[in-house]
Amino acid sequence: MDAPCTVAELRDRLAAECPQAREPLANKRVLACVGDTIVPDTHIVSPRESIEFLAPVSGG
Numbered sequence: 724m725d726a727p728c729t730v731a732e733l734r735d736r737l738a739a740e741c742p743q744a745r746e747p748l749a750n751k752r753v754l755a756c757v758g759d760t761i762v763p764d765t766h767i768v769s770p771r772e773s774i775e776f777l778a779p780v781s782g783g
Contacts, residue, residue, distance in 0.1 A: 730755040731764040733774065752779040 728736070733755075738745040747753055754761050754777045757768065761777075768774055 725770060727767050727769050729764060730762060730766050730768060730774070733768055734764070734776075747778065748776065750779075753777065754779075 734748045738748045755764065755766065756762065756775045756777055757766065757772050
């Protein structure tokens with residue numbers, strides 16, 4: 724990405740580029756993480772930030 728965007732916009736961009744990821748990215752239980760911090764979909768991602776999407780996990 725060349726310009727800042729929100730996590731929600733990034734989810735949309737990734738889903739458009741990779742249709743098989745559309746369903747997981749649309750799941751609000753899949754959290755976005757920047758560094759060691761979980762961020763909301765309104766977080767502005769700068770071009771220099773690395774973002775990861777964390778799938779929900781079950782366990783006990």
